[in-house]
Amino acid sequence: VNTSAGGGLTVGVVGGTGYAGGELCRLLLGHPAVSSVLPTSRGEETVERVHPNLLGSGLSFLPAPVLAERAAELDVVLFSTPTGEAMRAVEHYLDHGVRVVDLSADFRFADAATYRRVHGPQHACPHLLAEAVYGVTELNRKQLSQARLVANPGCYAITAILALAPLLTLSGTGDRVSVHAVNGTTGAGTTPKRALMHAEVAGSMLAYSLDGHRHGPELEDVLTGLAGRPVEVDLNTAHGDFARGIHLQANVDVPSGTRREDLLELYRQFYGPGADGEYFVRVNDQPRRGGLNTKDYSLYPTVAAVTGTNFCHLGVDLDPARGIAKIVAVTDNLVKGAAGSAIQNMNVMLGLDETTGLRGYAP
Amino acid sequence: VNTSAGGGLTVGVVGGTGYAGGELCRLLLGHPAVSSVLPTSRGEETVERVHPNLLGSGLSFLPAPVLAERAAELDVVLFSTPTGEAMRAVEHYLDHGVRVVDLSADFRFADAATYRRVHGPQHACPHLLAEAVYGVTELNRKQLSQARLVANPGCYAITAILALAPLLTLSGTGDRVSVHAVNGTTGAGTTPKRALMHAEVAGSMLAYSLDGHRHGPELEDVLTGLAGRPVEVDLNTAHGDFARGIHLQANVDVPSGTRREDLLELYRQFYGPGADGEYFVRVNDQPRRGGLNTKDYSLYPTVAAVTGTNFCHLGVDLDPARGIAKIVAVTDNLVKGAAGSAIQNMNVMLGLDETTGLRGYAP
Amino acid sequence: VNTSAGGGLTVGVVGGTGYAGGELCRLLLGHPAVSSVLPTSRGEETVERVHPNLLGSGLSFLPAPVLAERAAELDVVLFSTPTGEAMRAVEHYLDHGVRVVDLSADFRFADAATYRRVHGPQHACPHLLAEAVYGVTELNRKQLSQARLVANPGCYAITAILALAPLLTLSGTGDRVSVHAVNGTTGAGTTPKRALMHAEVAGSMLAYSLDGHRHGPELEDVLTGLAGRPVEVDLNTAHGDFARGIHLQANVDVPSGTRREDLLELYRQFYGPGADGEYFVRVNDQPRRGGLNTKDYSLYPTVAAVTGTNFCHLGVDLDPARGIAKIVAVTDNLVKGAAGSAIQNMNVMLGLDETTGLRGYAP
């Protein structure tokens, strides 16, 4: 850490105008160990106009090249840029001893060939791919504590991984995971398009990329690693009529005779109890009221319960007649799915308490 | 048809205060062959207070027993009552020569044992089960034209059936159909509950009945019949942040080498072209722009495009890497999923043009 | 009417890609006297991609110049173009005997000076301003029946006019009308802007043009004419988290001692009873339950009750302690506020029943 005498951390945010960039700014402003936040922008807009929630915060944008010149002042730099940009820029910061978390997809694959197959262009910085640590904190805490460069996971990927990690330790589960996720419209970015206008989405839903979402291979990679055998992911994505949050359901075949209570116990053991276990992963283990096939709306987590927070809430259920485990996971796509995870990883990299600046419950 | 000289049809609506009952009233008010609509209610509220969209329509509620006494005046009676009520009441109307469409689940199974297994109580009128015709008009048009008693399908069921009927004619498809459906909150009925208050659902989603939805067996029955082999249905349901409409996705394994164009052609052939084919089932057969894995939001239908109408729009796609067909179907759960289908079936029963009173496009 | 032998009407829609243009297409497709709808577009998109609700309708766009060449085939042309376009194009159609309804602001002021003051540029066709009839059908039915050119009112204007016309006949009301209107986001047009993206508006509201909305002078003109004395309009506008509909409240000082029942009687007399009075203007005259200051949510109309329809619902109330009449009016901004009114006016111009193609209730 470059920061010295009395001061807190200085953190750069490359790409400060998008939704994830705005969340990085918001969370860093409330982070007790951070004294200076430096977001970049390509345009002329003020922070107030781009992120009206930050009215009066005193933040202002600087051009990315200016931030790069000031690399020596930084402790950490966070990239919330479109895919293809961070891979051209991170090395400069690493060379100055700055810790880097990349929220884009640039460093999520271990090899350059996969990157090219999934994203198209040649990777600009292949020699750093092996060094980058994949940033699901709950699973990679130790490597993250020694990392210089973190590849922050995609929002669908991290939500699905937290939903499935316990289940994949169970023997006899199916080889295919069926994932259906509904994301808020912030997940589609800030570029104005008619299909994403409020008038088009209000009271509706918008499926997309059913022919194969780019997070699919990322997810298959990680889940295959966790399971120790090939896992196929059928990933299905849509935008719902809400701005934030991912409501994700993962279905997996389980051995016949599995009971809901067995699954709940597995998840309870894996993540530990409430705030004393994995702080940010909470399992809803309320008992079912009224028996099978009665509507008990309290069993499944809802997006609203995690909006604005770094939590992932998990609901665990089972269709016993067909032998299918059904895990519902909810996160805020911009927090646990992006900026919150990035700061959680930053905390781990810097040896801070992992939950610093991130403990709040959802309004 | 009882109606004679100069008059139009007289139609009773048993259960006029719920959402489906309100839609029956709305659609019957605009039906050119109907001259009198008689909805029932158990309470004292005026139609204006219960269905504010019908302000000034002149409709008023009568008690169900009064309607029963006036059976001889009726041409048709439509039941939009909770499960368990129609089975005690339809025989009286049939005895008076009144055509009956039951929108509840009372007559959807051919045998009383299945009814008891799925719904709990003993069936009150088992001798009529065999006679009742299952009301997916597009598939059962001929039997419907001769029916006295129609079992209108569940909203999830009809949407999934229209989505899957063509695909199940294809040889080599998988034995399991994975159905994920997001329904508007009108699908949860009018009984006030905290979980369904606006303050709880706004900006959120609400999964329910993942342990086995009651429409699952109904759907397995019908799809097994269509496919000519056992079909297992993994049915997953949620309420989204919209009042009306079902956004349903059905995934089925298809033989390797299947192309999107093959599937599109299958659906085009099955349902015919636009308004000249099956009027109410329309296949979105726009070509993909930009190749695989590019976001083309125009390929999949949206709930907003069918809200308030009797249409089912279908989007057809494929994950070629994993060999999974992906069909998106949208309907209005209260129209094609309930009142609209009921009136479509009524039209067929009475020998009217099937689309009478139902042709309008969505606002 | 140009149309002859056996055929229905041929109607052009200049500007078929916007929200009002889409609604014109939808309503004309369901209009029993119209056999051909010819919408124009500047781009290459298909109707299906621009208006997914019209999937399979068979409509296709043609370029505006092609429509102009075919003027002789048309009975009516409807302009749903940005302000400043119709004034350059209508004369050509009038010269061919085509009836014209302009949904833009080009012909709403009687004099060119006001047009210039409010909208900026010089009027391109000032000699037609005096001839154009302002299209609030309920108030100008007779002139409309003889019109060649109709200036369709703005969506805020027509809603406020229908809300206030009865009250302004009352003597002793205040000189200022305070109008607060919340409009759906379709009211902001189809041009993509970040402020109007779903991610920005969901769960929020967006005030705009509080320094003076352009419909203010239009409204002052008309209300001054109706009242026979100067009326000042304090017009306040916002977009709400819904795609369609205007929820408008108009407050006016009334003489002390005025009672809610007096106001209700005034409105009942002015508009007549339900479907037998002014068909499209319906007064909610339910009695209050529970006395003053109790929440009776049924007294005021809601946007949802008129969405997709040509209705204006009115709620009439009073703050007796402060002597302020409070009128709530709801319309669909794209129907009664645009396309529906335009067709209602078209019907009157052509001698058809005014409600043809427009009678439906809201889903």
Next chain:
Amino acid sequence: VNTSAGGGLTVGVVGGTGYAGGELCRLLLGHPAVSSVLPTSRGEETVERVHPNLLGSGLSFLPAPVLAERAAELDVVLFSTPTGEAMRAVEHYLDHGVRVVDLSADFRFADAATYRRVHGPQHACPHLLAEAVYGVTELNRKQLSQARLVANPGCYAITAILALAPLLTLSGTGDRVSVHAVNGTTGAGTTPKRALMHAEVAGSMLAYSLDGHRHGPELEDVLTGLAGRPVEVDLNTAHGDFARGIHLQANVDVPSGTRREDLLELYRQFYGPGADGEYFVRVNDQPRRGGLNTKDYSLYPTVAAVTGTNFCHLGVDLDPARGIAKIVAVTDNLVKGAAGSAIQNMNVMLGLDETTGLRGYAP
């Protein structure tokens, strides 16, 4: 403060199951000086089922009588009960030296006669009315620091007061303030009612209490005090299609010749600059782009920018042609409008930094 050796504060929340009660719990859980939160409930539900955002927090409900018995352990008790309950219960806590903040309307009027006129029943504890301090922290900081009993303001009242306090210091403004406020549906409480079901409010708006809202007299009292002359408040309320937040517009006549810049300067002076002025009240003082009557959506604050926070954002504008100042104020009705203000007041009563536990920006 009862709390001693090493411990933090112990805070009771009477009425922990409602929306404000849930927010008190959430904010107190994150308050660094609070070590124990004791919410009460009349029912049997767990905290997890009632407030799913608090999953895993470890909070549990106790019955109100049990809390009363433990009064000696408490430092502060916060009442989030329906009107009429706190006035029967606060004295017991005061007698035990516990500081009390009442979020209900029981102690907002200085005299019992006004309470009876507005709310109906006789006041149960009139001798404490004069002692209770009205809790707009920004205006009453000094008295609050010495208070035992605080009457927390209504959500509409505090939002309107912060919007208008600067303007009422200006000479020559009108005697009537016109307030139009749209509130989230959490503002209507948790009691299930059909009119407040998601299916009824989605895509709509719901006006209510236009005959005279109960916060009207509260507001007239306070504004009259601030202005030093009688102020009449025309208060108009509705629920919008969002769960949280108040979007409030206040219009007041101002002397002719007043400019937007004058008003902005007045507000800037009154509240100070951003985080260095009144921390929770922020004035949007962006310059207008594009001149009068152009849509600059960035000038007015939006509900989304303050959701979940204790901020009030203010937008300041003017209709120069008609001489009307237009102030837009947004708050979260459950935070600055209820639980956040209550904790801000608690902080002041206890001599803590007023912003403790409340500084966060909106997601």
